[in-house]
Amino acid sequence: MTPLMPEGYLETRRRQIIEAAVSCFSRRGFHQTTMQEICKTAGLSPGAVYNYFRSKEDIISACAEISEKRNENIFVNATAEAGDSISAFDSLIGTFFSLAKQEGIYEAVRFDLEMWAEATRNERIDEILQANKDAIMNHLINEVEKGQDEGLFNNALDSTAIAQVLFSMVLGLEVQIASNPNMDVDAYADVCQSIVWGTLSGGEGSSE
Numbered sequence: 488m489t490p491l492m493p494e495g496y497l498e499t500r501r502r503q504i505i506e507a508a509v510s511c512f513s514r515r516g517f518h519q520t521t522m523q524e525i526c527k528t529a530g531l532s533p534g535a536v537y538n539y540f541r542s543k544e545d546i547i548s549a550c551a552e553i554s555e556k557r558n559e560n561i562f563v564n565a566t567a568e569a570g571d572s573i574s575a576f577d578s579l580i581g582t583f584f585s586l587a588k589q590e591g592i593y594e595a596v597r598f599d600l601e602m603w604a605e606a607t608r609n610e611r612i613d614e615i616l617q618a619n620k621d622a623i624m625n626h627l628i629n630e631v632e633k634g635q636d637e638g639l640f641n642n643a644l645d646s647t648a649i650a651q652v653l654f655s656m657v658l659g660l661e662v663q664i665a666s667n668p669n670m671d672v673d674a675y676a677d678v679c680q681s682i683v684w685g686t687l688s689g690g691e692g693s694s695e
Contacts, residue, residue: 501539504529505553508546513597517547517605544611551602551612554595555619561586562623572634576683579630583657584676593668596661624650653683 507529511520522543526536540546565582569575586592606613627650634640640649656679663670681687 500531500535501549504531504536504539504546505550509550509554509598510594512547512550512601513594516601517543547605547609548611548615550598551615554599554602555615559619559622559626562626566626566630572630572637572639575630576634576639580676580680580683583660584672584679587660587664587672592664596664599661600665624654627654656682 504525508520508525511524511528514520515524520543522533522536525543525546526533529536540549561582562579565578566575569578602612602616606616624647628646631640631646631649631653635642635646640646660672660675663675664672678687
């Protein structure tokens with residue numbers, strides 16, 4: 488009889504495989520990466536990997552689920568303790584741009600872009616991404632509507648459209664980093680903040 492493995496051990500092994508897969512997918516893409524490459528990067532035998540995942544498709548889905556859940560948690564946690572909308576959006580902006588400067592971000596954004604491309608032809612991945620995007624957008628729309636009630640955002644503008652534009656700033660940053668890992672993230676953050684706070688034009692309404 489095969490002895491039962493501790494739950495912590497199983498989760499560690501699974502995480503080891505997923506991290507190796509993300510590294511491979513970021514370098515070579517989903518379709519160019521082989522199971523053999525994932526096994527080698529993870530330092531595990533094919534038999535060990537297949538104990539956790541039946542196929543490369545299952546690994547891709549697991550990677551997508553973890554990545555998207557992490558993104559959702561960032562949105563939720565960044566605004567959880569904010570007392571007002573200004574604090575909430577300052578926290579969101581600060582959190583995302585701090586993450587954009589962390590070590591390993593280049594690999595992370597390349598994986599995210601690979602995942603979005605895969606979603607255009609893979610229904611399973613598309614369902615994962617769309618469910619996560621809907622959760623993030625619902626949270627962001629709620630924050631925007633609070634901001635409109637507090638006079639932070641223009642009430643004449645559609646709250647969903649505002650949230651979509653704000654979300655696009657994050658996606659745009661990922662595209663920029665993927666093509667230029669040495670970009671000035673702080674300068675990008677300054678411009679995004681100026682858009683949110685209405686000071687981009689540099690007119691009389693801009694802050695010092």
